[in-house]
């Protein structure tokens with residue numbers, strides 16, 4: 001046997017290509033492939049096992065084993081050596097198969113006396129498709145080079161399986177990307193959507209895997225690396241110092257492009273007969289397989305970087321994926337591994353839904369998706385590998401479920417759900433112009449939370465009384481550099497125009513904690529939520545705060561202006577903020593800008609300390625707004641970003657409701673207007689309870705105004721208050737079960 005393995009694998013791939021070029025049916029092709037591999041490897045047996053479903057492998061072709069076992073022999077994932085290869089995605093190479101852990105004898109195949117066993121996973125980009133097995137009677141351990149050659153063949157097979165090369169004569173194989181897939185993720189923005197997959201980074205389809213001329217392929221690889229390098233250099237020269245994302249890309253590029261290992265492995269792949277793109281993809285596949293096994297966050301990030309770089313390289317080599325905007329499918333549902341807030345805003349409202357493999361409940365992309373009211377599911381499995389541009393998709397943002405290429409019954413059930421939701425929307429629309437007056441005759445003010453210009457069209461449609469919380473930091477977060485004062489004042493002015501005379505409460509910059517500006521040096525703090533954030537940053541580095549206050553005064557153009565400071569924990573902070581505002585007003589007056597008609601200055605109550613601030617504080621502020629998201633996390637000492645603990649403590653916990661009630665009482669005693677603007681204000685049951693304990697202004701996402709108004713108009717707050725009080729008296733910790741029972745009876 002020749003030991004020039006590079007020539008061997010090239011020869012094998014060349015023959016493989018010849019087989020694929022023939023116009024043979026699927027099964028015949030598979031048979032030819034097993035025959036040629038067995039011959040090339042000088043082994044008696046070569047078999048191909050493919051997944052029938054997630055857990056079952058089926059013998060689909062064999063050279064050397066009993067032909068009657070083809071499409072009959074099946075095994076579960078993990079069962080026998082073949083099942084073990086499939087489960088772990090790792091090669092098994094042994095000269096004594098029967099003594100190898102996991103060995104299972106399968107008499108129907110007639111494999112009794114094959115000592116040597118080499119099983120190689122057939123996988124593409126971390127997606128397991130089957131196992132390629134070579135066996136021989138003589139006890140021999142296959143050399144590293146031989147394993148490598150079979151791995152390359154397995155990769156080509158994976159690619160062909162995906163492209164449907166084996167379909168056509170009932171060979172019992174499903175093409176990937178043809179069958180229905182159900183993905184269970186995490187809900188991040190409620191709502192349902194039906195549409196078609198729009199890949200943020202369309203999958204690059206590699207069709208020319210095997211190449212004749214390694215010298216040419218090597219040149220192509222080198223050229224692609226060069227293009228990549230020039231691209232990154234260009235990014236670097238346009239990046240200002242401190243642009244984290246760009247520096248990270250660069251760092252990753254440096255690591256990999258200069259990584260001798262990465263280039264060397266790709267060059268070896270090419271020498272063995274792969275095309276440049278197949279070599280890139282082979283390395284990408286290896287990285288993805290590792291990704292599914294490592295839990296270390298740093299290592300995962302680096303593997304993701306390698307994945308991104310590989311995608312860039314593949315796009316350079318194939319020229320695919322550069323014309324995204326020309327092929328928007330109808331009712332697009334954006335599918336991405338992750339996305340930044342600015343990119344998401346670029347897509348805008350045309351999206352019907354968003355599905356991300358990663359993402360976080362509190363991430364900026366989630367904030368933007370919420371602002372745009374686009375259903376969003378995060379942590380959605382391997383959706384970027386499973387979906388192709390244009391695939392039908394159903395997104396259930398309430399449950400966190402995504403149906404890819406759903407069948408008719410699922411579509412019908414989904415249609416019913418969407419119809420019910422549409423009916424509910426109609427009901428909400430019918431009360432849009434009616435007041436939020438309860439059965440006991442109290443009228444609440446329902447306002448909306450906003451932060452982007454894109455939010456403002458909802459003001460009319462939702463029937464909101466105004467904007468109770470305008471999160472000004474979103475404008476800072478979606479940009480790659482600090483906005484200018486003139487830009488901001490113009491924007492604030494537009495916001496007031498859009499509100500058409502209704503009050504807009506502008507919250508000054510709330511950065512820090514989870515909201516890190518891309519162009520500010522990140523601070524490594526052990527507890528960012530309790531760290532240098534919001535008004536603390538504003539007072540310590542007053543430049544930005546002054547600029548923002550000026551922009552707000554100018555943007556008001558003589559109209560009434562409402563401002564609130566976030567995260568005030570003690571009186572002095574509010575007083576210092578007010579002093580800044582007074583200075584800004586004086587400066588603007590001297591400069592000749594019109595003064596706001598009236599100014600209301602309030603504080604957000606987000607730390608328990610403020611509930612116990614001196615009476616004078618309550619009298620000094622023009623209003624207070626409870627930031628329930630933060631207040632709750634500090635009250636229960638449960639991080640709002642931490643999935644493990646954030647749902648542990650109920651908002652309807654008697655301790656929390658009693659605490660909130662004591663705040664309402666203090667506000668009443670001091671005549672301080674009070675609102676609530678955390679997420680709970682938009683949850684109908686929670687909103688009714690907040691109203692029952694005396695809160696009269698609620699600010700929420702625009703889409704929640706209809707449902708909240710609907711429940712309030714059907715509720716008697718005195719009775720509900722009685723239910724909550726009784727629960728507490730009876731020693732019940734969460735009032736929820738009692739409240740739910742009462743509401744179910746009454747509504």
Ligand code: PEP
Pocket residue numbers: 469471510606626627628629630631677678679
């Ligand atoms: C809150 O904490 O409840 C709040 C409204 O502010 P944010 O969610 O922006 O921190």
Ligand code: MG
Pocket residue numbers: 566606627629630
């Ligand atoms: Mg807050």
